[in-house]
Amino acid sequence: xxxxxxxxxxxxxxxxxxxxxxxxxxxxxxxxxxxxxxxxxxxxxxxxxxxxxxxxxxxxxxxxxxxxxxxxxxxxxxxxxxxxxxxxxxxxxxxxxxxxxxxxxxxxxxxxxxxxxxxxxxxxxxxxxxxxxxxxxxxxxxxxxxxxxxxxxxxxxxxxxxxxxxxxxxxxxxxxxxxxxxxxxxx
Amino acid sequence: xxxxxxxxxxxxxxxxxxxxxxxxxxxxxxxxxxxxxxxxxxxxxxxxxxxxxxxxxxxxxxxxxxxxxxxxxxxxxxxxxxxxxxxxxxxxxxxxxxxxxxxxxxxxxxxxxxxxxxxxxxxxxxxxxxxxxxxxxxxxxxxxxxxxxxxxxxxxxxxxxxxxxxxxxxxxxxxxxxxxxxxxxxxxxxxxxxxxxxxxxxxxxxxxxxxxxxxxxxxxxxxxxxxxxxxxxxxxxxxxxxxxxxxxxxxxxxxxxxxxxxxxxxxxxxxxxxxxxxxxxxxxxxxxxx
Numbered sequence: 001x002x003x004x005x006x007x008x009x010x011x012x013x014x015x016x017x018x019x020x021x022x023x024x025x026x027x028x029x030x031x032x033x034x035x036x037x038x039x040x041x042x043x044x045x046x047x048x049x050x051x052x053x054x055x056x057x058x059x060x061x062x063x064x065x066x067x068x069x070x071x072x073x074x075x076x077x078x079x080x081x082x083x084x085x086x087x088x089x090x091x092x093x094x095x096x097x098x099x100x101x102x103x104x105x106x107x108x109x110x111x112x113x114x115x116x117x118x119x120x121x122x123x124x125x126x127x128x129x130x131x132x133x134x135x136x137x138x139x140x141x142x143x144x145x146x147x148x149x150x151x152x153x154x155x156x157x158x159x160x161x162x163x164x165x166x167x168x169x170x171x172x173x174x175x176x177x178x179x180x181x182x183x184x185x186x187x
Numbered sequence: 188x189x190x191x192x193x194x195x196x197x198x199x200x201x202x203x204x205x206x207x208x209x210x211x212x213x214x215x216x217x218x219x220x221x222x223x224x225x226x227x228x229x230x231x232x233x234x235x236x237x238x239x240x241x242x243x244x245x246x247x248x249x250x251x252x253x254x255x256x257x258x259x260x261x262x263x264x265x266x267x268x269x270x271x272x273x274x275x276x277x278x279x280x281x282x283x284x285x286x287x288x289x290x291x292x293x294x295x296x297x298x299x300x301x302x303x304x305x306x307x308x309x310x311x312x313x314x315x316x317x318x319x320x321x322x323x324x325x326x327x328x329x330x331x332x333x334x335x336x337x338x339x340x341x342x343x344x345x346x347x348x349x350x351x352x353x354x355x356x357x358x359x360x361x362x363x364x365x366x367x368x369x370x371x372x373x374x375x376x377x378x379x380x381x382x383x384x385x386x387x388x389x390x391x392x393x394x395x396x397x398x399x400x401x402x403x404x405x406x407x408x409x410x411x412x413x414x415x416x417x418x419x420x421x422x423x424x425x426x427x428x429x430x431x432x433x434x435x436x437x438x439x440x441x442x443x444x445x446x447x448x449x450x451x452x453x454x455x456x457x458x459x460x461x462x463x464x465x466x467x468x469x470x471x472x473x474x475x476x477x
Contacts, residue, residue, distance in 0.1 A: 024231075026231070039305070066255065067255060067256075067295065067297075068255050068295070069252050069255040069257065069293060069294055069295040070293045070294075070295065071293070072251070072293045078251075078252065078255060078293055078295070079246075079251055079252040079253070079254060079255040080255055081254055081255055081256075083255075083256070083345070084345050084348070084378050086378060087348075106345070106377065106378075106380070106436070107345065107376070107377045107378035107437070108376045108377045108378055108437060126377070126436065126437075126438075128235055128238055128239070128436055129254075129345060129377075129380040129436060129467065130239060130242070130253065130254045130343075130380050130467055130468055130469040131238060131239065131242045131254075132242070132246075132251075132252060132253060132254040132255040132256075133242050133245050133246040133249070133251040133252065133253055133254075134238065134241060134242045134245055136251070149307060151296065152255075152295050152296070152297075164238075166231065166438060176438070177376065177377055177437045177438075179439075180229075180231075180432070180434065180437065180438050180439030180440075181376070181431065181432045181433055181434075181437065181439060182432070183432065183439055184229055184232075184432030184433075184434055184439040184440050184441070185430065185431060185432035186430035186432065187430075
Protein backbone atom coordinates (compact mmCIF):
# COMPACT_ATOMS: atom_id res chain seq x y z
CA UNK A 1 0.00 0.00 0.00
CA UNK A 2 1.12 3.52 -0.73
CA UNK A 3 1.73 6.19 1.89
CA UNK A 4 -1.14 7.86 3.73
CA UNK A 5 -0.69 11.50 4.72
CA UNK A 6 -2.99 13.41 7.05
CA UNK A 7 -2.80 16.93 5.69
CA UNK A 8 -3.90 19.73 7.99
CA UNK A 9 -4.05 22.62 5.56
CA UNK A 10 -6.63 24.68 7.42
CA UNK A 11 -4.19 27.61 7.43
CA UNK A 12 -3.39 27.10 3.75
CA UNK A 13 -1.24 24.71 1.77
CA UNK A 14 1.88 23.73 3.69
CA UNK A 15 4.60 24.05 1.12
CA UNK A 16 7.03 21.56 2.67
CA UNK A 17 4.34 18.88 2.83
CA UNK A 18 3.12 19.70 -0.66
CA UNK A 19 6.62 19.31 -2.06
CA UNK A 20 7.04 15.83 -0.56
CA UNK A 21 3.73 14.44 -1.87
CA UNK A 22 4.28 11.89 -4.63
CA UNK A 23 1.93 10.64 -7.31
CA UNK A 24 0.08 7.64 -5.86
CA UNK A 25 0.16 8.83 -2.25
CA UNK A 26 -3.13 8.67 -0.38
CA UNK A 27 -4.14 11.69 1.66
CA UNK A 28 -6.81 12.73 4.12
CA UNK A 29 -7.14 16.44 3.63
CA UNK A 30 -8.48 18.91 6.16
CA UNK A 31 -8.79 22.32 4.51
CA UNK A 32 -11.07 25.07 3.30
CA UNK A 33 -11.66 24.71 -0.45
CA UNK A 34 -13.62 26.52 -3.14
CA UNK A 35 -15.87 24.58 -5.49
CA UNK A 36 -15.37 24.44 -9.22
CA UNK A 37 -17.90 23.63 -11.94
CA UNK A 38 -18.15 24.19 -15.70
CA UNK A 39 -20.26 27.34 -15.32
CA UNK A 40 -18.44 28.88 -12.33
CA UNK A 41 -14.99 28.09 -13.81
CA UNK A 42 -16.00 29.84 -17.05
CA UNK A 43 -17.02 32.97 -15.13
CA UNK A 44 -13.87 33.00 -13.01
CA UNK A 45 -11.61 32.46 -16.04
CA UNK A 46 -13.33 35.25 -17.96
CA UNK A 47 -12.94 37.66 -15.04
CA UNK A 48 -9.26 36.74 -14.70
CA UNK A 49 -8.60 37.22 -18.41
CA UNK A 50 -10.36 40.60 -18.38
CA UNK A 51 -8.49 41.59 -15.22
CA UNK A 52 -11.79 42.16 -13.43
CA UNK A 53 -12.12 41.77 -9.70
CA UNK A 54 -12.93 38.28 -8.46
CA UNK A 55 -15.64 37.46 -5.92
CA UNK A 56 -12.95 35.80 -3.78
CA UNK A 57 -9.17 35.72 -3.91
CA UNK A 58 -7.85 32.55 -5.53
CA UNK A 59 -4.33 33.12 -4.28
CA UNK A 60 -3.02 29.93 -2.70
CA UNK A 61 -6.43 28.28 -2.92
CA UNK A 62 -7.47 24.67 -3.30
CA UNK A 63 -10.42 24.08 -5.62
CA UNK A 64 -12.73 21.06 -5.56
CA UNK A 65 -14.61 20.13 -8.74
CA UNK A 66 -18.07 19.32 -7.39
CA UNK A 67 -21.71 20.23 -7.97
CA UNK A 68 -23.49 18.93 -4.87
CA UNK A 69 -27.04 17.71 -4.69
CA UNK A 70 -29.42 19.72 -2.45
CA UNK A 71 -29.06 19.20 1.30
CA UNK A 72 -31.87 17.34 2.99
CA UNK A 73 -33.22 18.94 6.17
CA UNK A 74 -30.53 18.55 8.83
CA UNK A 75 -27.74 17.93 6.32
CA UNK A 76 -24.83 20.32 5.78
CA UNK A 77 -24.65 19.41 2.12
CA UNK A 78 -26.20 16.81 -0.16
CA UNK A 79 -24.16 14.14 -1.93
CA UNK A 80 -20.89 15.74 -2.92
CA UNK A 81 -18.47 13.55 -4.86
CA UNK A 82 -16.04 14.86 -7.46
CA UNK A 83 -16.85 15.63 -11.07
CA UNK A 84 -14.65 15.16 -14.14
CA UNK A 85 -11.77 17.66 -14.04
CA UNK A 86 -10.92 17.41 -17.75
CA UNK A 87 -14.06 19.37 -18.65
CA UNK A 88 -12.69 22.50 -16.97
CA UNK A 89 -9.20 21.92 -18.41
CA UNK A 90 -9.27 24.98 -20.65
CA UNK A 91 -9.86 27.24 -17.64
CA UNK A 92 -6.97 25.84 -15.59
CA UNK A 93 -4.20 28.16 -16.89
CA UNK A 94 -6.26 31.22 -15.88
CA UNK A 95 -7.07 29.75 -12.47
CA UNK A 96 -3.41 28.92 -11.83
CA UNK A 97 -2.44 32.43 -12.98
CA UNK A 98 -4.80 33.75 -10.29
CA UNK A 99 -3.01 31.66 -7.67
CA UNK A 100 -4.84 28.33 -7.40
CA UNK A 101 -2.31 25.76 -6.18
CA UNK A 102 -4.27 22.50 -5.95
CA UNK A 103 -7.33 20.94 -7.57
CA UNK A 104 -9.41 18.04 -6.32
CA UNK A 105 -11.53 16.28 -8.94
CA UNK A 106 -11.82 12.98 -10.71
CA UNK A 107 -10.63 11.50 -13.96
CA UNK A 108 -7.61 11.85 -16.17
CA UNK A 109 -5.56 14.86 -17.23
CA UNK A 110 -3.05 14.60 -20.06
CA UNK A 111 -1.34 16.84 -22.61
CA UNK A 112 -2.20 20.52 -22.19
CA UNK A 113 -4.14 19.93 -18.99
CA UNK A 114 -1.23 18.06 -17.42
CA UNK A 115 1.18 20.79 -18.62
CA UNK A 116 -0.97 23.46 -16.96
CA UNK A 117 -0.42 21.72 -13.62
CA UNK A 118 3.34 21.33 -14.02
CA UNK A 119 3.75 24.93 -15.26
CA UNK A 120 1.49 26.24 -12.50
CA UNK A 121 3.28 24.19 -9.82
CA UNK A 122 -0.08 22.80 -8.79
CA UNK A 123 -1.09 19.44 -7.36
CA UNK A 124 -3.95 17.34 -8.72
CA UNK A 125 -5.79 15.14 -6.27
CA UNK A 126 -8.43 12.64 -7.37
CA UNK A 127 -11.27 11.71 -5.08
CA UNK A 128 -13.45 8.68 -5.82
CA UNK A 129 -16.20 9.35 -8.33
CA UNK A 130 -19.56 7.98 -7.21
CA UNK A 131 -18.79 8.21 -3.50
CA UNK A 132 -21.11 11.16 -2.99
CA UNK A 133 -23.02 9.96 0.08
CA UNK A 134 -19.86 9.12 2.02
CA UNK A 135 -17.83 12.15 0.95
CA UNK A 136 -20.61 14.50 2.11
CA UNK A 137 -19.84 13.32 5.65
CA UNK A 138 -16.31 14.74 5.33
CA UNK A 139 -17.65 18.26 4.73
CA UNK A 140 -18.13 20.27 7.93
CA UNK A 141 -19.55 23.43 6.40
CA UNK A 142 -20.81 24.68 3.05
CA UNK A 143 -21.39 28.36 2.22
CA UNK A 144 -22.29 29.89 -1.12
CA UNK A 145 -19.92 32.80 -1.65
CA UNK A 146 -20.68 33.77 -5.26
CA UNK A 147 -22.68 32.96 -8.39
CA UNK A 148 -25.74 31.87 -6.40
CA UNK A 149 -27.76 31.99 -9.64
CA UNK A 150 -25.86 28.92 -10.90
CA UNK A 151 -27.59 26.60 -8.42
CA UNK A 152 -25.46 23.47 -7.99
CA UNK A 153 -22.73 25.22 -10.00
CA UNK A 154 -22.52 28.16 -7.57
CA UNK A 155 -19.15 28.94 -5.97
CA UNK A 156 -19.14 27.42 -2.49
CA UNK A 157 -16.57 27.48 0.26
CA UNK A 158 -16.39 24.03 1.86
CA UNK A 159 -14.58 22.95 4.99
CA UNK A 160 -13.22 19.48 4.31
CA UNK A 161 -12.32 17.22 7.23
CA UNK A 162 -10.10 14.16 6.63
CA UNK A 163 -11.31 14.12 3.04
CA UNK A 164 -9.85 11.07 1.24
CA UNK A 165 -8.05 11.53 -2.08
CA UNK A 166 -5.08 10.25 -4.05
CA UNK A 167 -2.27 12.41 -5.46
CA UNK A 168 -2.44 12.06 -9.25
CA UNK A 169 -0.15 14.86 -10.50
CA UNK A 170 2.63 15.80 -8.09
CA UNK A 171 5.02 18.74 -8.05
CA UNK A 172 7.62 16.66 -9.90
CA UNK A 173 5.22 16.32 -12.83
CA UNK A 174 4.46 12.62 -12.40
CA UNK A 175 1.00 11.39 -13.44
CA UNK A 176 -0.27 8.46 -11.40
CA UNK A 177 -3.10 7.55 -13.81
CA UNK A 178 -0.45 6.95 -16.49
CA UNK A 179 1.99 4.98 -14.34
CA UNK A 180 -0.71 2.91 -12.59
CA UNK A 181 -2.29 1.87 -15.87
CA UNK A 182 1.08 0.87 -17.30
CA UNK A 183 1.98 -1.08 -14.15
CA UNK A 184 -1.23 -3.15 -14.18
CA UNK A 185 -1.59 -3.60 -17.93
CA UNK A 186 -1.51 -7.24 -19.09
CA UNK A 187 0.21 -8.17 -22.35
CA UNK B 188 -60.17 -5.23 -25.26
CA UNK B 189 -58.39 -1.96 -24.52
CA UNK B 190 -57.09 -1.16 -21.07
CA UNK B 191 -57.34 2.40 -19.77
CA UNK B 192 -54.45 3.70 -17.66
CA UNK B 193 -54.48 7.17 -16.13
CA UNK B 194 -51.27 9.07 -16.88
CA UNK B 195 -51.30 10.21 -13.21
CA UNK B 196 -50.36 6.62 -12.29
CA UNK B 197 -47.42 6.84 -14.67
CA UNK B 198 -46.38 10.25 -13.32
CA UNK B 199 -46.41 9.03 -9.72
CA UNK B 200 -44.56 5.83 -10.59
CA UNK B 201 -41.85 7.72 -12.47
CA UNK B 202 -41.46 10.05 -9.46
CA UNK B 203 -41.13 7.11 -7.07
CA UNK B 204 -38.71 5.17 -9.27
CA UNK B 205 -36.35 8.07 -9.87
CA UNK B 206 -35.96 8.54 -6.12
CA UNK B 207 -35.57 4.85 -5.33
CA UNK B 208 -33.11 4.34 -8.19
CA UNK B 209 -30.94 7.18 -6.89
CA UNK B 210 -30.91 5.86 -3.31
CA UNK B 211 -30.56 2.14 -4.08
CA UNK B 212 -27.97 0.71 -6.43
CA UNK B 213 -29.34 -2.34 -8.32
CA UNK B 214 -28.65 -5.64 -6.54
CA UNK B 215 -26.83 -7.10 -9.56
CA UNK B 216 -24.36 -4.18 -9.67
CA UNK B 217 -23.74 -4.39 -5.92
CA UNK B 218 -23.21 -8.14 -6.34
CA UNK B 219 -20.73 -7.54 -9.18
CA UNK B 220 -18.81 -5.04 -7.03
CA UNK B 221 -18.59 -7.58 -4.21
CA UNK B 222 -17.31 -10.20 -6.67
CA UNK B 223 -14.81 -7.64 -7.96
CA UNK B 224 -13.46 -7.17 -4.42
CA UNK B 225 -12.56 -10.84 -4.37
CA UNK B 226 -10.80 -10.50 -7.72
CA UNK B 227 -8.95 -7.18 -7.40
CA UNK B 228 -5.22 -7.46 -6.72
CA UNK B 229 -4.26 -3.79 -6.64
CA UNK B 230 -4.29 -2.38 -3.07
CA UNK B 231 -5.63 1.03 -4.15
CA UNK B 232 -8.14 -0.63 -6.46
CA UNK B 233 -9.33 -2.90 -3.69
CA UNK B 234 -9.69 -0.05 -1.21
CA UNK B 235 -11.67 1.90 -3.81
CA UNK B 236 -14.08 -1.00 -4.41
CA UNK B 237 -14.61 -1.44 -0.67
CA UNK B 238 -15.41 2.26 -0.30
CA UNK B 239 -17.88 2.11 -3.20
CA UNK B 240 -19.75 -0.77 -1.57
CA UNK B 241 -19.77 1.15 1.72
CA UNK B 242 -21.14 4.23 -0.08
CA UNK B 243 -24.00 2.16 -1.52
CA UNK B 244 -24.80 0.63 1.89
CA UNK B 245 -24.84 4.03 3.59
CA UNK B 246 -26.88 5.67 0.79
CA UNK B 247 -29.55 2.96 1.01
CA UNK B 248 -29.68 2.95 4.83
CA UNK B 249 -29.81 6.74 5.18
CA UNK B 250 -31.80 7.34 1.97
CA UNK B 251 -29.28 9.58 0.24
CA UNK B 252 -28.46 9.92 -3.46
CA UNK B 253 -25.60 7.51 -4.18
CA UNK B 254 -23.99 10.19 -6.34
CA UNK B 255 -24.54 13.94 -6.62
CA UNK B 256 -24.90 13.49 -10.37
CA UNK B 257 -28.44 12.17 -10.54
CA UNK B 258 -27.93 12.43 -14.27
CA UNK B 259 -30.39 12.65 -17.10
CA UNK B 260 -33.50 10.59 -16.42
CA UNK B 261 -33.83 8.07 -19.24
CA UNK B 262 -37.30 6.59 -19.37
CA UNK B 263 -38.13 3.47 -21.35
CA UNK B 264 -41.77 2.53 -21.86
CA UNK B 265 -42.82 -0.73 -23.44
CA UNK B 266 -46.51 -0.13 -24.05
CA UNK B 267 -48.91 -2.90 -24.91
CA UNK B 268 -50.81 -2.07 -28.08
CA UNK B 269 -54.14 -2.52 -26.26
CA UNK B 270 -53.32 0.21 -23.72
CA UNK B 271 -55.19 3.51 -23.89
CA UNK B 272 -53.80 6.42 -21.88
CA UNK B 273 -56.33 8.75 -20.25
CA UNK B 274 -56.13 11.87 -18.10
CA UNK B 275 -53.73 13.99 -20.12
CA UNK B 276 -50.49 13.96 -22.07
CA UNK B 277 -48.25 10.92 -21.65
CA UNK B 278 -45.07 12.93 -22.29
CA UNK B 279 -46.10 15.73 -19.92
CA UNK B 280 -46.88 13.17 -17.19
CA UNK B 281 -43.42 11.60 -17.49
CA UNK B 282 -41.63 14.94 -17.22
CA UNK B 283 -43.88 15.99 -14.33
CA UNK B 284 -42.91 12.73 -12.61
CA UNK B 285 -39.20 13.41 -13.13
CA UNK B 286 -39.62 16.94 -11.72
CA UNK B 287 -41.56 15.71 -8.70
CA UNK B 288 -39.09 12.89 -7.93
CA UNK B 289 -36.11 15.19 -8.33
CA UNK B 290 -37.62 17.67 -5.87
CA UNK B 291 -38.96 15.20 -3.32
CA UNK B 292 -35.80 13.10 -3.37
CA UNK B 293 -33.41 16.08 -3.02
CA UNK B 294 -31.79 15.15 -6.31
CA UNK B 295 -29.68 17.61 -8.27
CA UNK B 296 -31.34 19.34 -11.22
CA UNK B 297 -28.76 18.22 -13.73
CA UNK B 298 -30.56 19.04 -16.97
CA UNK B 299 -30.27 22.38 -18.76
CA UNK B 300 -33.11 23.53 -20.97
CA UNK B 301 -30.82 25.10 -23.52
CA UNK B 302 -27.78 23.11 -24.64
CA UNK B 303 -26.21 25.76 -26.88
CA UNK B 304 -26.71 29.05 -25.05
CA UNK B 305 -26.92 27.53 -21.53
CA UNK B 306 -29.69 29.98 -20.69
CA UNK B 307 -30.95 30.02 -17.16
CA UNK B 308 -34.43 28.57 -17.43
CA UNK B 309 -36.99 27.75 -14.78
CA UNK B 310 -36.93 24.03 -14.03
CA UNK B 311 -40.53 24.17 -12.84
CA UNK B 312 -43.33 25.71 -14.90
CA UNK B 313 -44.35 29.11 -13.50
CA UNK B 314 -48.04 28.51 -14.23
CA UNK B 315 -50.11 25.49 -15.26
CA UNK B 316 -50.22 26.89 -18.81
CA UNK B 317 -46.44 26.97 -19.18
CA UNK B 318 -44.90 24.44 -21.52
CA UNK B 319 -41.81 23.64 -19.45
CA UNK B 320 -38.68 22.19 -20.98
CA UNK B 321 -38.08 18.45 -21.04
CA UNK B 322 -36.10 17.23 -18.04
CA UNK B 323 -35.33 13.75 -19.30
CA UNK B 324 -35.42 11.60 -22.42
CA UNK B 325 -38.22 9.19 -23.23
CA UNK B 326 -38.14 6.09 -25.41
CA UNK B 327 -41.43 4.38 -26.18
CA UNK B 328 -41.96 1.04 -27.86
CA UNK B 329 -45.27 -0.58 -28.81
CA UNK B 330 -45.46 -4.27 -27.93
CA UNK B 331 -48.24 -6.88 -28.07
CA UNK B 332 -50.71 -7.17 -25.18
CA UNK B 333 -52.11 -4.78 -22.59
CA UNK B 334 -49.18 -4.47 -20.19
CA UNK B 335 -46.78 -1.59 -19.59
CA UNK B 336 -43.16 -2.03 -18.56
CA UNK B 337 -41.53 1.11 -17.21
CA UNK B 338 -37.78 1.51 -16.74
CA UNK B 339 -36.34 4.66 -15.22
CA UNK B 340 -32.58 5.11 -15.37
CA UNK B 341 -30.43 7.97 -14.10
CA UNK B 342 -27.51 8.39 -16.48
CA UNK B 343 -24.54 10.32 -15.16
CA UNK B 344 -22.50 12.19 -17.73
CA UNK B 345 -18.98 11.30 -16.61
CA UNK B 346 -19.40 8.00 -18.44
CA UNK B 347 -21.89 9.27 -21.02
CA UNK B 348 -19.36 11.84 -22.25
CA UNK B 349 -16.82 9.07 -22.95
CA UNK B 350 -19.19 6.97 -25.08
CA UNK B 351 -18.55 6.58 -28.82
CA UNK B 352 -20.14 5.51 -32.07
CA UNK B 353 -18.54 4.32 -35.30
CA UNK B 354 -19.95 3.43 -38.70
CA UNK B 355 -17.80 0.39 -39.46
CA UNK B 356 -18.05 -1.53 -42.72
CA UNK B 357 -18.67 -5.27 -43.16
CA UNK B 358 -14.97 -5.92 -43.84
CA UNK B 359 -14.16 -4.64 -40.33
CA UNK B 360 -16.16 -7.54 -38.89
CA UNK B 361 -15.82 -8.78 -35.32
CA UNK B 362 -12.16 -7.61 -35.08
CA UNK B 363 -13.40 -4.08 -35.84
CA UNK B 364 -16.03 -4.36 -33.11
CA UNK B 365 -13.42 -5.51 -30.60
CA UNK B 366 -11.09 -2.66 -31.56
CA UNK B 367 -13.90 -0.09 -31.20
CA UNK B 368 -14.86 -1.31 -27.74
CA UNK B 369 -11.32 -1.61 -26.39
CA UNK B 370 -10.27 1.79 -27.76
CA UNK B 371 -13.37 3.47 -26.30
CA UNK B 372 -12.70 2.05 -22.84
CA UNK B 373 -8.98 2.86 -23.08
CA UNK B 374 -9.69 6.47 -24.00
CA UNK B 375 -12.36 6.78 -21.29
CA UNK B 376 -10.08 5.56 -18.51
CA UNK B 377 -10.78 7.08 -15.11
CA UNK B 378 -13.25 9.62 -16.56
CA UNK B 379 -15.99 7.01 -16.92
CA UNK B 380 -15.81 6.20 -13.19
CA UNK B 381 -14.59 2.61 -13.45
CA UNK B 382 -15.33 -0.13 -12.73
CA UNK B 383 -17.62 0.66 -15.61
CA UNK B 384 -20.42 -1.12 -17.43
CA UNK B 385 -19.88 -1.36 -21.18
CA UNK B 386 -22.99 -1.36 -23.36
CA UNK B 387 -22.39 -2.31 -26.97
CA UNK B 388 -25.01 -1.81 -29.68
CA UNK B 389 -24.32 -3.44 -33.03
CA UNK B 390 -26.42 -3.05 -36.18
CA UNK B 391 -29.59 -1.20 -37.04
CA UNK B 392 -28.92 2.31 -38.30
CA UNK B 393 -26.84 5.23 -37.00
CA UNK B 394 -29.32 6.18 -34.27
CA UNK B 395 -30.56 2.69 -33.46
CA UNK B 396 -27.07 1.38 -32.65
CA UNK B 397 -26.77 4.09 -29.98
CA UNK B 398 -30.14 3.17 -28.50
CA UNK B 399 -29.14 -0.51 -28.50
CA UNK B 400 -25.94 0.44 -26.68
CA UNK B 401 -27.97 2.28 -24.04
CA UNK B 402 -30.23 -0.75 -23.57
CA UNK B 403 -27.15 -2.96 -23.30
CA UNK B 404 -25.62 -0.63 -20.67
CA UNK B 405 -28.85 -0.84 -18.66
CA UNK B 406 -29.19 -4.63 -18.91
CA UNK B 407 -29.02 -6.70 -15.72
CA UNK B 408 -25.37 -7.76 -15.29
CA UNK B 409 -26.32 -11.34 -14.48
CA UNK B 410 -27.90 -11.78 -17.92
CA UNK B 411 -25.67 -12.83 -20.83
CA UNK B 412 -26.58 -12.63 -24.50
CA UNK B 413 -28.89 -15.47 -25.52
CA UNK B 414 -26.71 -16.08 -28.57
CA UNK B 415 -23.75 -18.26 -27.54
CA UNK B 416 -21.35 -16.55 -29.97
CA UNK B 417 -22.28 -13.11 -28.61
CA UNK B 418 -22.07 -14.32 -25.01
CA UNK B 419 -18.55 -15.48 -25.85
CA UNK B 420 -17.76 -12.10 -27.43
CA UNK B 421 -19.02 -10.38 -24.26
CA UNK B 422 -16.64 -12.53 -22.24
CA UNK B 423 -13.72 -11.90 -24.62
CA UNK B 424 -14.33 -8.16 -24.55
CA UNK B 425 -14.52 -8.13 -20.74
CA UNK B 426 -11.14 -9.86 -20.56
CA UNK B 427 -9.68 -7.45 -23.11
CA UNK B 428 -10.82 -4.29 -21.32
CA UNK B 429 -9.80 -5.63 -17.92
CA UNK B 430 -6.33 -6.33 -19.35
CA UNK B 431 -5.92 -2.57 -19.95
CA UNK B 432 -4.95 -2.20 -16.28
CA UNK B 433 -7.03 0.96 -15.75
CA UNK B 434 -8.61 -0.52 -12.62
CA UNK B 435 -11.10 1.05 -10.19
CA UNK B 436 -11.12 4.85 -10.67
CA UNK B 437 -8.07 4.56 -12.94
CA UNK B 438 -5.82 3.83 -9.96
CA UNK B 439 -4.56 0.63 -11.59
CA UNK B 440 -5.85 -2.89 -11.22
CA UNK B 441 -7.61 -5.90 -12.64
CA UNK B 442 -11.19 -4.65 -12.56
CA UNK B 443 -11.81 -1.95 -15.17
CA UNK B 444 -15.28 -3.14 -16.17
CA UNK B 445 -17.94 -5.14 -14.32
CA UNK B 446 -19.57 -6.35 -17.51
CA UNK B 447 -19.69 -6.00 -21.29
CA UNK B 448 -23.26 -6.35 -22.60
CA UNK B 449 -24.03 -6.66 -26.30
CA UNK B 450 -27.33 -6.05 -28.10
CA UNK B 451 -27.71 -6.60 -31.85
CA UNK B 452 -30.20 -5.91 -34.66
CA UNK B 453 -30.10 -6.55 -38.40
CA UNK B 454 -28.37 -3.89 -40.49
CA UNK B 455 -27.67 -2.92 -44.11
CA UNK B 456 -25.49 -5.19 -46.25
CA UNK B 457 -23.07 -2.27 -46.63
CA UNK B 458 -22.77 -1.37 -42.97
CA UNK B 459 -21.75 -2.28 -39.43
CA UNK B 460 -22.79 0.45 -37.00
CA UNK B 461 -21.18 -0.01 -33.58
CA UNK B 462 -22.00 2.14 -30.57
CA UNK B 463 -20.40 1.90 -27.15
CA UNK B 464 -22.36 3.45 -24.29
CA UNK B 465 -20.37 3.53 -21.08
CA UNK B 466 -22.04 3.37 -17.69
CA UNK B 467 -20.27 4.22 -14.45
CA UNK B 468 -20.32 1.77 -11.52
CA UNK B 469 -23.35 3.74 -10.42
CA UNK B 470 -25.60 2.99 -13.39
CA UNK B 471 -28.93 3.50 -11.64
CA UNK B 472 -32.06 1.89 -13.02
CA UNK B 473 -35.33 0.42 -11.85
CA UNK B 474 -38.07 -1.42 -13.73
CA UNK B 475 -41.72 -2.04 -12.82
CA UNK B 476 -44.78 -3.34 -14.64
CA UNK B 477 -47.87 -1.15 -14.50
